[in-house]
């Protein structure tokens with residue numbers, strides 16, 4: 001089955017075409033094509049994602065990305081007829097997306113209908129509602145014009161599925177032993193999810209305030225490091241680690257002994273802020289102190305994440321650990337998670353770099369898994385759900 005994936009939940013406009021085979025419990029995937037626009041440069045200025053700017057950028061970039069994805073079917077010379085009825089409906093679907101209906105209709109006129117796409121997968125939450133609507137409405141328009149059914153897809157199921165492909169175009173199949181535990185760590189989420197088998201997800205813990213990546217980004221800002229701060233902090237922290245440095249600031253490890261699987265990172269962030277304020281009273285923070293703070297912060301968050309994941313593995317009896325989300329790029333945490341897996345004699349699965357951050361390949365894969373339990377429909381009612389969760 002070929003699936004077109006559409007993802008616009010945050011600051012990446014992402015499209016994909018994948019080929020999916022196999023049954024729900026042993027799916028295999030091949031990435032055929034991807035097109036992506038990242039808004040990182042736009043949001044750098046604000047030090048974070050600014051929803052209305054993000055929405056505008058998605059609306060601006062999604063049709064050029066569609067043209068790129070369907071380049072073989074697209075020609076400026078084409079002029080395919082779209083019925084008046086469909087034109088009217090598409091205009092209605094896209095009426096709130098400024099200027100987008102003209103662009104989508106123009107794309108449809110110049111693009112030969114792709115005969116091989118069986119389903120469209122679109123993220124409907126969680127994420128930023130204004131930006132989710134862009135993807136949803138474009139998915140509905142394409143569904144209507146091309147008569148392809150749509151499956152609304154949970155972004156977090158996407159992050160879980162992100163370990164199931166390689167981006168190199170080869171067919172890829174891995175067998176995951178269930179029950180599995182998923183740890184999802186990104187700029188927007190920090191969650192632990194129990195997976196009894198593919199398609200059956202139960203959230204067992206989450207952050208009560210800041211997400212892990214968000215905490216990294218905020219601490220980075222306190223230290224005058226550019227957005228996104230995660231990679232910057234981890235670079236400084238590893239400089240200290242490499243020379244066998246000491247955790248001199250010993251920041252708190254919030255909720256480490258709370259006995260549940262929830263996280264709270266805002267107290268830790270505040271502790272870092274107070275320390276920075278205290279130190280800057282005397283003199284501006286030098287590079288060495290900045291790196292020491294980054295190191296102590298990273299030690300604290302890593303300890304909390306590892307302890308909670310350890311406890312969740314014990315309680316669920318998980319036979320595999322899946323880790324998804326952009327923060328898996330963090331070398332120190334990654335190493336500790338692999339060590340944790342080894343000490344529990346279980347396999348640890350992490351996505352390739354470009355499937356760890358938000359992408360549409362993972363959305364298409366999650367939709368394939370979900371399609372065994374839920375029917376995709378042509379132009380279905382879909383509502384963007386900013387705080388959609390896994391139940």
Ligand code: KG4
Pocket residue numbers: 010185186187188189212213214216217228229230231234325326327328329330331356357358
């Ligand atoms: O999954 P992602 O690309 O976007 C969201 O869906 O949020 O995650 C981005 C987050 C950012 O907060 C970024 O600072 C963080 O992942 N991040 C890292 C590292 N690389 C990216 N955090 C810690 N260490 C890293 N090496």
Ligand code: ZN
Pocket residue numbers: 155159186325357358
């Ligand atoms: Zn994400």
